Structures are given as C-alpha cells and as structure tokens.
Amino acid sequence: MPDTSVPTPKLLWQPSRTLLRDCNLARYTQWLAQEKNLHFDDYPALWKWSTDHIADFWESLWEYFKIEHHTPYSKVLSGNQMPDFQWFEGATLNYAEHVFRQKTDIRPAIIFQSERHALTEMSWVELENQTASLAHFLRESGIQPGDRVAAFLPNSPHAVVAVLATMSVGAIWSSCSPDFGAASVADRFAQIQPRIFIAVDGYAYGGKAFDKRETVREICELLPSVEKVIFVPFLDENATLLVDKEVVMWNQVVSTRSKSSSFIVHRSQIPSGSSTLPALRAFRKPSFTPMAVICWSI
Numbered sequence: 001m002p003d004t005s006v007p008t009p010k011l012l013w014q015p016s017r018t019l020l021r022d023c024n025l026a027r028y029t030q031w032l033a034q035e036k037n038l039h040f041d042d043y044p045a046l047w048k049w050s051t052d053h054i055a056d057f058w059e060s061l062w063e064y065f066k067i068e069h070h071t072p073y074s075k076v077l078s079g080n081q082m083p084d085f086q087w088f089e090g091a092t093l094n095y096a097e098h099v100f101r102q103k104t105d106i107r108p109a110i111i112f113q114s115e116r117h118a119l120t121e122m123s124w125v126e127l128e129n130q131t132a133s134l135a136h137f138l139r140e141s142g143i144q145p146g147d148r149v150a151a152f153l154p155n156s157p158h159a160v161v162a163v164l165a166t167m168s169v170g171a172i173w174s175s176c177s178p179d180f181g182a183a184s185v186a187d188r189f190a191q192i193q194p195r196i197f198i199a200v201d202g203y204a205y206g207g208k209a210f211d212k213r214e215t216v217r218e219i220c221e222l223l224p225s226v227e228k229v230i231f232v233p234f235l236d237e238n239a240t241l242l243v244d245k246e247v248v249m250w251n252q253v254v255s256t257r258s259k260s261s262s263f264i265v266h267r268s269q270i271p272s273g274s275s276t277l278p279a280l281r282a283f284r285k286p287s288f289t290p291m292a293v294i295c296w297s298i
Contacts, residue, residue: 025043032060036060067093068101096131096164103125108124109127127161134162141196145171149171152175152178152199153234154234162175182219196230198229198250200235201233203234209235217243220243226245229241233249
C-alpha cells in the first residue's frame with residue numbers, strides 16, 4: 001500500500017494546452033503521420049518506435065529538420081555495436097552554416113551576462129561578422145581542414161564566435177574552462193596538437209577575480225605545436241600577455257574584415273551544414289566524421 005504519510009509533492013509547472021499543441025515534438029508527430037503514415041497514441045509509443053527503428057527515426061529527423069547537405073548519404077546507419085556505428089555515410093555538411101541559417105533581425109543571437117559584465121546582446125549580424133573575421137584570420141594563418149584550434153575560455157560570446165569560425169573552415173575545436181590548471185589543460189590539448197590557442201586573461205567567480213595569465217604562459221610552454229595565441233582580455237580590458245609565441249588581440253582579429261564578399265564554409269562529413277554569409281568566402285564541407293572535440297568544465 002502507498003505510504004499516505006508522505007505528502008503529495010507540489011506541482012511546480014505543467015505545459016499549457018497551447019504549448020502541448022504547438023511544441024516541436026507535437027509538430028514532428030504530426031509530420032510523421034502526414035509524411036510517413038506513422039501514428040502514435042502517446043509519447044512512450046513514439047519513443048519505442050525511435051529505439052526499435054533507429055535508422056528510420058534518425059532519417060526522419062534529417063528530413064523533418066531539412067538538414068542541408070552538399071553530397072547525399074548512401075546509408076543512414078551501418079554497424080551493429082557502439083562505438084563502431086557509422087552515420088549518414090557520404091553526406092557532407094557544416095554545423096556553422098546551419099547555425100547561421102537561423103539568423104534573424106527579430107531577436108538577438110546571444111544574450112550574455114556575468115559577474116563582471118552587464119546584460120548585453122549580440123545581434124546575428126555582429127555574430128556573423130565576428131565569425132567571418134575570425135575565420136578569415138584562421139585561413140590567413142594557414143589553418144586547414146583537420147587542423148586543431150584549442151581554447152581556454154569561459155562561457156562567453158567569444159567561445160561561440162570561436163567555435164563557429166573554427167567549424168566553418170573545417171578545423172577541429174577543443175576547449176577547456178579557465179578554472180583548469182596548466183597541467184590539466186596541457187594533458188588534454190597535447191593529444192591533439194593545436195596550432196591556434198585562444199585564451200582569456202582570467203575570470204570571476206563568487207565575487208573574486210582570478211588572473212590566469214601565468215597559467216596561460218605555462219600552457220604555451222607545454223604546447224610546442226601552438227603557433228599563434230589569440231588573447232582575450234576578459235577580466236581586465238587593458239590586460240596584456242607576454243609569451244614566447246606570436247600574440248594577437250581578440251578585438252584586432254574580430255574587427256578585421258575579409259576582402260571577400262561571401263562566407264566560405266568547409267563541408268565535412270557528418271557531423272558538422274549551407275548558406276551564403278557576408279565576409280567569409282564559403283563554408284568548408286568536411287565529412288560527417290565528428291569535427292568538434294570539446295573538453296569543458298561547467
């Protein structure tokens with residue numbers, strides 16, 4: 001018998017009928033009925049189909065979300081055991097290209113606030129321009145598809161710009177939070193040998209400022225593969241960095257416009273995305289092989 005001495009938990013929130021009717025899951029279920037003649041009475045039934053028919057489920061998502069690809073896939077899924085699954089073999093696309101497919105003037109791309117930064121917004125135009133500028137810098141620095149870009153960044157707009165620019169040229173992205181120590185960061189990044197290192201001067205937490213420039217210097221010494229450091233004065237806008245590498249300031253990089261009028265994107269094999277964006281030449285198109293390696297501490 002149930003324990004009646006335990007009070008019934010208070011219901012904090014439940015979706016409205018309008019939200020239930022208009023949510024993406026509801027629209028997807030309706031799409032399955034219309035396009036695939038698949039009908040489900042409730043969520044558990046939909047979930048069971050998605051796990052019993054894995055390839056059909058993921059192909060339906062590809063079609064429902066209108067994934068833009070530049071070469072078709074020959075097969076949705078091959079292999080029968082992790083980690084040896086192969087997804088959408090032959091397809092090429094770019095994640096950054098897909099992100100900018102959603103750009104709009106109706107709402108900002110990013111809303112950001114931190115302990116030391118007031119609430120700010122970044123428009124899609126500004127995000128696109130900064131991404132284009134950084135991607136141009138990466139190409140001018142000789143970064144090729146498959147090269148690695150590593151970052152020592154907090155959750156800030158800089159990180160969003162950096163990962164989009166990196167993926168747009170087909171490079172591999174990896175990042176660590178600035179609360180890591182030098183040895184921990186080097187242990188991770190040394191395995192991938194990054195050519196470009198993006199780093200902040202420090203961060204704030206719990207009302208305290210943590211200057212991490214000495215840590216950045218140690219990391220640079222431990223990573224001989226790094227050719228250039230992009231320095232982000234996040235804690236102190238007047239901060240500078242002295243290391244035995246070429247140092248370029250973040251604002252200098254993202255304010256330099258490409259002479260080209262289009263946004264080049266490298267299309268990789270899955271996963272990675274298409275549109276034309278100003279100030280970059282074209283998206284690279286890597287294969288569907290994962291192009292993002294992310295080491296992050298929340």
